[in-house]
Amino acid sequence: MWLRGFFGGWFLFVLCHLASSTILHRPRSRSSGISALNFVSAALAVGTSTFTGISLITGFSFLITGVTAFGTINEPTRIGQHSEHERITRAAFGCPINVAVSDGTCFESLSLTQLAGESGPDGHVGRGFNGGVGAPDTLDPVPEGPEAHCDNADFLDSKLFGLDEYPQSRHQATRQLQTCIDHLRQRFSEGLDAADHIVDEHARIVEKEVDISVFYCRFSFPELHLHIFARGKCSAIEGFGRALHGIQDFYAHSNWADSPAEGPIGLSNPPGLGRDDPPTFLDLRAENAIDEQVPKNLSTGCFGGGLTDGPIGQPGHPLEPGSMDCTGRITHHTMNKDNGIIDPYTGTTNSPGPNTPRSNIEDNFERAVRAAIKDSQRQWRFFREEIRRFYGTERGNIIICSLVRDDPTHDCYGRRIAFVRDAGEETTGGNRIADMQIPIHRWLLAELEGNAHDEGSGEGPTSHNTTKRRGSSGDMREHIPLPLAGLDDIPLVSTGLEFSTALTELIRNSTAIPTNKTAIVAITKAHNPELLNQIAHIFRAGDEGIRVHIGLLPPASAGSGPYRNSLIENPQEDDLITAVLRTGGTYSILHHDNDVSSFLDHVISRGLTNYDNPSDTSTLLSPGLSISDYITPSSEPRRYNFDATAHDNILISLSPISTRLKLKVFLRHVRTNFIVKELDIGRGGNATFVAELGFRDVPRGDAWYEVEVRHLGDGGFEGDPVEVGRLEGSGLFEVSVEVQDVGGIGDDDDDYETEDEEEVHREGDGSQGMKGESEGDAMKKKMYEGHEEL
Secondary structure, eight states: OOOOHHIIIIIHHHHHHHHHHHHTTOOOSSOSSOOOOBHHHHHTOTTTOOOSOHHHHHHHHHHHHSSSSSOOSEETTTTOEEOHHHHHHHHHHBOOTTOOSOOSSSBOHHHHHHHHOBOOSTTOTTSSBOTTTTGGGBOSSSOOOGGGTTOSOOOOOHHHHTOOOOSSOHHHHHHHHHHHHHHHHHHHHHHHHHHTTSBOTTSOEEGGGTOOSSSOOOOOOHHHHTTTSSOHHHHHHHHHHHHHHHHHHHHHHSSSSOOOOSSOOBTTBOOOOOOOSOOGGGOTTOOSOOGGGSOTTOOOOBOOOTTTOSSSOOOOOTTSTTOOOOTTSOBHHHHOOOOOEEOTTTOOEESOOSSOGGGGSTTHHHHHHHHHHHHHHHHHHHHHHHHHHHHHHHHHHHHHHHHHOSSHHHHTOOEEEEEEEOOOSSOSOOOEEEEESSOOHHHHHHHHTTOOOOOOTTOSOOSSEEOSOOOEEEESSTTSOOOOOSGGGOOOOSSOOOHHHHHHHHHHTTTTSOGGGEEEEEEEOOOSTTGGGGHHHHHHHHHTTOEEEEEEOOOTTOOSSOOGGGSOOSTTHHHHHHHHHHTTOOEEEESSGGGHHHHHHHHHHHOSSTTTOOTTOOEEOOTTEEEEEEEOTTSOOEEEEEEEESSEEEEEEEEESSTTBEEEEEEEETTTTEEEEEEEEETTOEEEEEEOOOGGGTTTSEEEEEEEEEEOOSBOOTTOOGGGOOBBSOEEEEEEEEEEEOSSOOOTTOSSOOGGGOOEEOSSOOOOOTTSOOHHHHHHHHHHTTOOOO
């Protein structure tokens, strides 16, 4: 909801003065004296207010809150709202019932309340808390404007439907939508900036920045506090929540997901797009102009003001400064699907309305809510990816842990890791067990090299930071000497990798550190069936919630490229990889002995333990690795991210491991928000492509890319004869990454790929290679036509 100049001036002053006795000191159940100063608390404190003009206040409140967005308050009788924003957000981010510990995707109870808010009983307005998602409707000193709700981007194709010329062109409507998206991007960015305060430079949590045990967050005056007067966790939640508000409102205020009523299309019955996919242009990581991504018949509604919004567009009201003229336009009243009852656990809906006629058409309210929940989850994934990319995976993982967990200064610390290395004739053991506060690359590397890691002098609580325990480590069997000076001294396997001993050590100490905070990291030169004997132990690790990460060092004869066929050639290899991935861990083949550092980067990015990152995490692709992964029709697409720089292009090779696997692969340039390449890969073939820095990435100095791998379900490629056979949508695949040293910015004529690497290598599938123009290629050309070089 939003307030225009009239409400921000005279009416706001009078109303706050009249209701001050009921709102300025209203405590919440957990604290006192810091309640969010939201407009509806002021205007609708009808349960205790001594103000005699209750009906007048309620009437004005209806004008402001009842018609402009998914609801923030719980007042179904007079206003028709049921805290819709809160319930959508709880359905999107709440942990499963009877699950108190976050998996990194869901928010624990108290943290979720900071984001979603907390409504009071029906009709008792002012007893609740708006939360971060309701912050745009908070009196700080006025609610945010139409840019926070994606209003006024209305359009109707009058020629298509044989109507009079529409007052606003498609271009003008898209400009209004661009204003909304730019605003949401700004709020998203503010949340990212604030997250920097949550941990120090050593990834240790700053306790005062995350403590919400006594006082709830307070979301107000966002243009003034600049994260100085608020806790870091609160400001990060506020920025993300304010962005989330507009994302959710887009589906309530637009025809993206809905359907029109039966009968002719017109101002009172605009067309519906009926989409169930999230819009590309709502990717808040991007920085692009959205013109080419907006469907022609997309429309929101014109909101002229609280005094004029209705089924027929009217001129602005003279008593409402800033009121818009919506004459002859699709109104907000006509288009919105703001109100209805939403189950905060499942997201299911019933009883749409009142005051939302579009909701009464088929299942439009249900579709809007379902789309809002789905896109809210997508934006949280984007937010996590931005945090990890901007602050690094080490700091980023702890920041995310601090956001979703109620007691991060206790819960985010404490890992127990078993390091398993080859045992040969020179050493009969060499495995280690280590306690460490958090996953830090240099600590893991030290343990792999047979040395105790050093967590530094900053251990234990300080005036600003808090840590759980002092790190310690030692031999898994203490009588075994560790003469190894480095990874080059690791001998070949002769007696096994001792996974069973590692499991026993981790499970035995599960009381102090639960198994979801434990992992096995194995580095090996095993290239014989001995490694396959560990499959049963790895399956057991998965059953216990222990992640397993295996890095295979290459044989001396290994070259570059996909490495699978040069290593274990055994039908059971797929079972080994599947067992590792089932634990949530990683299976990587190192291209060189000195790529151990890249292997550890990959492990930390994917999540050292099950406590660290959920399965939908976009994984950092580190050069010098070939990583294996698994996809099914029911799983989320697998996503990987990497940067190209002025001096380094990134060479990606992707190939199925499972014989009949069929994949859809997208290479996306994130900042410009378009698909550079789109490929179908299968039948044993592979694709190799180069991503590079282009002139339009200047002055950033890097280009952020994302590879997305989806299943294609059962069937062959288009044009295949029937006798070719069917391909499957489930199975294993491999992604290999190398760096090309180019020494400068890429060719002006090909911003994102070099033609030398554009060919797709497939064996016998007969499908078009990369040199054929894909949808992404066409889009890239269209987007860049007429643009000058920097």
